[in-house]
Amino acid sequence: MEEYDIIIIGAGPGGLTAGIYAGRQGTSTLMLDKGPAGGLGLEVPSMENYPGYEMIAGMSLINEMKKQAIKTTELKQMEEVLSIKHHNDKFHIKTKNGEYAADAVILSTGSQHRKLGVPGEEEFLGRGVCYCATCDGPLYAGKKVLMIGGGNSAAQEAVFLKNLGCDVTLVHRRDELRAEQYLQDQLKEHDIDIIWDSGVEEIKGDNFVETVTLKNLKTSEVTEHQVNGIFIAIGDEPMNQLAKELGVDLDPSGYIITDKFQRTNIPRVYAAGDITGGFKQWVIACSEGAVAAMAAYEDLQKI
Ligand code: NAP
DSSP states (O other), rough: EEEEEEEEEOHHHHHHHHHHHHHHHHOOEEEOOOSSTTTGGGGOOBBOSSSTOSSHHHHHHHHHHHHHHTTSHHHHOOOOOOEEEETTTTTEEEESOEEEEEEEEEEOOOOEEEOOOOOOTTTBTTTTTTTTTHGGGGTTTTSEEEEEEESHHHHHHHHHHHHTEEEEEEESSSOOOOOOHHHHHHHHHHOOOOEEEEEEEEEEEESEEEEEEEEEETTOEEEEEEOEEEEEOOOEEEHHHHHHHHTBBOOOTOOOOOOOTTOSTTEEEEOOGGHHHHHHHOOHHHHHHHHHHHHHHHHHHHH
């Protein structure tokens, strides 16, 4: 079994920053990710609010952060953590490839896309149903798509799709958007139509999506829309299975509760990034990752 001072689970913006800090502090650290490093950060088409860059794509920033982190910290990608146990004052982590032990753990497991839960959503996944405009958008250039959601992600991704040449219409369940004003302004500037007060009833097609049925939630009017694709950006849900396994305290929405040093209720278990809930911003995830690594370092000196 390989032993480390710190194991970081999840290598998104929070986890990678924790890796940068932990490695530079001289602790032996391993970062594990079930996919490629980056998490949902890889899907961000462009960011205009990360300090130091007027605009940068999520994928580019992840690449830079990853290069920096692996100078001092080991990274294993495509290695999902299957279980985590705490005994004899160590954390024992089992992945599909091996077993590891650590004195401290930073949970930066992030969140996953929320599903609409309507007929056709699962059936047409990858055949017209998409959750990532950055990944799948280019396939829909010149085609007609709906973007579902009224938050920052939906607005940002709708603009991204429009810029790719998609004929995109936003669909929101209320009559006002949750998205920040600058993104609402961009929707107007790009002449993106919005269907208000409407929810998706069903997604239909043969091999690929052909129609989406919408219901006006105020009038109950049902309309059918011929489209080639439907992008869903209706928020996300915490990836908290490992936190639950360890007995980490969660808030009512399932996000990890921490103090201002990112410590959880379990000694030498910290949390950083989207898994802590609150404002889901890249810069906040990074900040939490740095704090978690520094707190872990401090606590490890006391063992
Ligand atoms: P979000 O802020 O939670 O917004 C989700 C949107 O989807 C809301 O408009 C919500 O409607 C709608 N929705 C939720 N469940 C739905 C359902 N079952 N059917 C239809 N609509 C539904 O999620 P997000 O936009 O993915 O953003 C996630 C986090 O990342 C947020 O904290 C956001 O600020 C952050 N983010 C920031 C940026 C940026 O700073 N530029 C960019 C992207 C994301 P209601 O409004 O009616 O609740």
